[in-house]
Amino acid sequence: MPTEHADSPRDESTGAAPNDALALKILVAGGFGVGKTTLVGAVSEIRPLRTEELLSEAGQSVDDTDGVAQKTTTTVAMDFGRITIRSGLSLYLFGTPGQDRFWFLWDELCQGALGAVVLADTRRLEDCFPAVDYFEHRRIPFVVAVNCFAGARSYGERDVSRALDLDPGTPVVLCDARDRDSGKEVLIRMVEYAGRMHTARLLDSVG
Numbered sequence: 001m002p003t004e005h006a007d008s009p010r011d012e013s014t015g016a017a018p019n020d021a022l023a024l025k026i027l028v029a030g031g032f033g034v035g036k037t038t039l040v041g042a043v044s045e046i047r048p049l050r051t052e053e054l055l056s057e058a059g060q061s062v063d064d065t066d067g068v069a070q071k072t073t074t075t076v077a078m079d080f081g082r083i084t085i086r087s088g089l090s091l092y093l094f095g096t097p098g099q100d101r102f103w104f105l106w107d108e109l110c111q112g113a114l115g116a117v118v119l120a121d122t123r124r125l126e127d128c129f130p131a132v133d134y135f136e137h138r139r140i141p142f143v144v145a146v147n148c149f150a151g152a153r154s155y156g157e158r159d160v161s162r163a164l165d166l167d168p169g170t171p172v173v174l175c176d177a178r179d180r181d182s183g184k185e186v187l188i189r190m191v192e193y194a195g196r197m198h199t200a201r202l203l204d205s206v207g
């Protein structure tokens with residue numbers, strides 16, 4: 001749900017933030033090592049908050065680092081960042097931990113979210129099934145953003161949509177999680193889509 005923008009200029013007489021300043025909460029979710037922390041860091045205009053811990057030897061049997069062999073750390077609680085999409089509209093970004101053992105945190109992180117970005121890596125597409133299921137069951141609007149890792153076979157939006165058996169209309173966007181403009185484009189698609197979904201549901205409920 002929209003919340004007041006923390007940095008909005010305040011009304012001098014009342015100290016209140018102007019009504020037109022909105023901050024929307026968006027989740028950046030997906031499987032282990034798909035680039036969630038990378039995306040939040042690439043687009044954030046504030047220094048992102050991170051909760052990275054070193055991947056340990058003990059975790060080797062459960063942490064599947066195939067395809068992200070250089071990965072040395074993993075998110076254990078959340079990432080946090082902020083981006084201004086246009087004057088008066090900011091997004092607060094919450095990156096989820098990717099590993100199943102931290103999934104109990106997702107329900108907390110989801111509270112009040114407008115929608116989510118599910119990041120996917122085509123080399124391990126099945127890893128994003130749980131995230132897709134999670135948001136579908138809770139009727140939280142989401143877009144699937146395919147993080148195009150170098151060396152991975154490229155698939156079109158339609159192939160990904162079919163492979164994940166997405167509901168018709170769920171957007172699929174190809175992106176590079178390391179690139180600010182690319183990440184911003186994903187977020188704009190997310191906000192536009194969530195706006196359409198929320199409006200349609202509102203009209204359904206009154207009509």
Ligand SMILES: Nc1nc2c(ncn2[C@@H]2O[C@H](COP(=O)(O)OP(=O)(O)OP(=O)(O)O)[C@@H](O)[C@H]2O)c(=O)[nH]1
Nearest residue numbers: 032033034035036037038071074075098149150177
């Ligand atoms: N080549 C390439 N490497 C990437 C890309 N995005 C992320 N990486 C690398 O892939 C690894 C995974 O990135 P993270 O951002 O930590 O992934 P994550 O989804 O936050 O991981 P968890 O929080 O552990 O689930 C890191 O080593 C990144 O440097 C990408 O688009 N291309």
Ligand SMILES: [Mg+2]
Nearest residue numbers: 036037074075
């Ligand atoms: Mg992470």
